[in-house]
Amino acid sequence: MSTFEQLRQRVLLQAGNAGYGLVRQNRAPYGWDLVTVGGRKPVKSGSLIELDNWLAAQAASDRKSR
Numbered sequence: 001m002s003t004f005e006q007l008r009q010r011v012l013l014q015a016g017n018a019g020y021g022l023v024r025q026n027r028a029p030y031g032w033d034l035v036t037v038g039g040r041k042p043v044k045s046g047s048l049i050e051l052d053n054w055l056a057a058q059a060a061s062d063r064k065s066r
Helices: 003-017 048-064
Strands: 020-024 031-038 041-044
Touching: 003 020, 003 048, 031 048, 041 048
Parallel strands: none
Antiparallel strands: 020 031, 031 041
């Protein structure tokens, strides 16, 4: 499995665990959107690496607040 595919799957799993969906943008430079599952409203946009970092920070923040 390629590094890209491993990253995509990791972000997809993290997004699902956080209650988001992951959607690829249709226009160049073909970024990605985290969207709400029900309404598919954009929450955060960026590269897979940016979204991976954002989701990790959100998870860490959630763990601290417990």
